[in-house]
Amino acid sequence: MDFVSQPLPVSVNYMMSKHKSGANCSAAGECVSEVQRILRERFCHQRLPDKPMGLESQYKHLLELLRRTAVHGESNSVLIVGPRGAGKTMLLSCALRELLDLQEVKKNVLLVQLSGLLQTDDRIALREITRQLHLENVVGDRVFGSFAENLVFLLEALKKGDKSSSRPVFFILEEFDLFAHHKNQTLLYNLLDVSQSAQTPVTVVGLTCRLDVLELLEKRVKSRFSHRQIHLLSSLSFCQYRDAFRSKLSLPDDFPDSKFSQDWNVSILKLCEDKSVDEILRKHFNSSTDFRSLHLLLLLAVSRVSVSNPTLRAADILEASRMSNADTKANILHGLSILELCLIIAMKHLNDTYEGEPFNFQMVHNEFKKFIQRKSHSIHNFEQPVVLKAFEHLLQLELIRPVDAGVCKVQREYQLMCLMLDQTQFRPQWRARSGQLMQEKSDEMWQGDENTKGMTLQNSATLSTLACLSLA
Numbered sequence: 390m391d392f393v394s395q396p397l398p399v400s401v402n403y404m405m406s407k408h409k410s411g412a413n414c415s416a417a418g419e420c421v422s423e424v425q426r427i428l429r430e431r432f433c434h435q436r437l438p439d440k441p442m443g444l445e446s447q448y449k450h451l452l453e454l455l456r457r458t459a460v461h462g463e464s465n466s467v468l469i470v471g472p473r474g475a476g477k478t479m480l481l482s483c484a485l486r487e488l489l490d491l492q493e494v495k496k497n498v499l500l501v502q503l504s505g506l507l508q509t510d511d512r513i514a515l516r517e518i519t520r521q522l523h524l525e526n527v528v529g530d531r532v533f534g535s536f537a538e539n540l541v542f543l544l545e546a547l548k549k550g551d552k553s554s555s556r557p558v559f560f561i562l563e564e565f566d567l568f569a570h571h572k573n574q575t576l577l578y579n580l581l582d583v584s585q586s587a588q589t590p591v592t593v594v595g596l597t598c599r600l601d602v603l604e605l606l607e608k609r610v611k612s613r614f615s616h617r618q619i620h621l622l623s624s625l626s627f628c629q630y631r632d633a634f635r636s637k638l639s640l641p642d643d644f645p646d647s648k649f650s651q652d653w654n655v656s657i658l659k660l661c662e663d664k665s666v667d668e669i670l671r672k673h674f675n676s677s678t679d680f681r682s683l684h685l686l687l688l689l690a691v692s693r694v695s696v697s698n699p700t701l702r703a704a705d706i707l708e709a710s711r712m713s714n715a716d717t718k719a720n721i722l723h724g725l726s727i728l729e730l731c732l733i734i735a736m737k738h739l740n741d742t743y744e745g746e747p748f749n750f751q752m753v754h755n756e757f758k759k760f761i762q763r764k765s766h767s768i769h770n771f772e773q774p775v776v777l778k779a780f781e782h783l784l785q786l787e788l789i790r791p792v793d794a795g796v797c798k799v800q801r802e803y804q805l806m807c808l809m810l811d812q813t814q815f816r817p818q819w820r821a822r823s824g825q826l827m828q829e830k831s832d833e834m835w836q837g838d839e840n841t842k843g844m845t846l847q848n849s850a851t852l853s854t855l856a857c858l859s860l861a
């Protein structure tokens with residue numbers, strides 16, 4: 390290994406740079422990148438919070454259930470139900486973290502994690518269970534008569550030498566409701582069956598967003614479920630939300646540069662008192678109390694921190710809020726080519742003319758050709774395959790959508806489409822895009838006609854775009 394070229398840990402780098410003359414700038418740089426590393430880890434779910442905020446009773450309940458399996462060998466089953474981003478995975482991970490801190494539990498307990506999005510049928514799920522329990526060699530080429538036989542064999546294989554005690558197993562099923570769509574719900578039936586019988590200490594923990602998840606279970610599966618449910622419904626107040634904002638941005642005590650971290654933490658306190666920041670937070674809180682959207686806002690704000698701007702300012706939060714609320718579809722319009730923009734305008738024309746009726750490629754192309762005839766000097770006459778390619782790109786970007794995706798017999802050029810943009814997404818983007826093009830290219834000078842409403846145009850590329858504007 391080439392240790393010389395390996396990057397040094399930040400703290401070592403920082404210590405070294407501290408002793409160098411004129412090292413202030415590089416030390417500040419190190420601190421800023423360390424701040425960004427810590428906070429990004431925090432916001433990208435790589436680090437669990439110390440305690441789940443506002444979920445104390447649910448946390449205690451879950452921890453006790455898991456402890457009873459791990460310590461006393463009791464089997465159980467439980468569902469954690471809550472909306473997206475409510476903290477289901479985080480709650481379970483925190484409880485497991487606390488439980489696995491106990492030495493005797495850590496040695497004994499086995500974890501199997503499945504997700505309804507990944508294990509799409511029971512065969513794949515069983516293979517994954519075998520893999521996670523490290524029993525591939527034990528199973529070998531053995532053939533099993535049924536799924537239940539296979540599962541029982543796996544659990545038997547986990548029994549210790551004295552045959553009386555088994556190692557407790559936690560089966561964690563993320564997106565639990567998707568497992569209910571597997572054929573005959575065999576996996577759920579067998580897991581819940583094992584959790585009911587006294588064979589092996591097993592706890593099945595299901596995580597789901599669906600409140601009606603029990604309705605999806607077959608009768609025989611439902612009857613084997615313990616009907617324990619932990620609901621995560623946000624009861625967060627704005628004050629708690631603001632506290633979370635402060636604590637999520639604060640630097641830990643073990644930050645390599647204590648002076649920097651003190652200054653940073655003071656600046657975060659000041660930020661929390663800022664009126665405009667309070668307003669933004671209130672707006673975010675009113676639209677969603679989940680921490681995932683708060684993390685996105687903070688991630689965008691923290692990415693604006695640099696050596697020249699080493700603390701977070703209210704303007705950074707404001708800009709981050711603007712970016713996180715931006716209309717993504719309208720933003721896509723910024724990146725379109727001139728031909729694609731022309732096609733979008735042609736579609737909008739058709740929409741206006743036929744009052745929102747669907748259109749096909751031929752209609753759009755005809756409209757586009759009419760425009761070229763009128764303004765032949767302002768836009769290049771593209772060949773039909775090129776126009777079709779641009780049209781398909783718009784389809785890929787989901788700016789247009791087939792009216793009936795099931796009808797695939799129709800020739801591509803005649804397939805009916807509808808435009809997925811509305812008036813509000815049109816106008817501001819249009820102006821921004823034409824303005825942007827005007828700035829980008831300034832080779833040829835051109836005086837606008839009455840369609841451009843007296844504006845002076847800078848070049849032919851802009852000309853085409855603004856000629857499009859006259860179409861709109």
Ligand SMILES: Nc1ncnc2c1ncn2[C@@H]1O[C@H](COP(=O)(O)OP(=O)(O)OP(=O)(O)O)[C@@H](O)[C@H]1O
Pocket residue numbers: 432433434437438440441442443444471472473474475476477478479480598679680681684
């Ligand atoms: N009460 C809370 N306290 C601290 N952090 C929280 C809390 N609730 C959610 N979070 C944070 O919000 C983020 C999303 O949480 P998590 O992934 O656990 O949600 P989830 O309910 O499992 O979502 P999904 O249904 O999409 O799987 C995580 O970074 C988590 O740390």
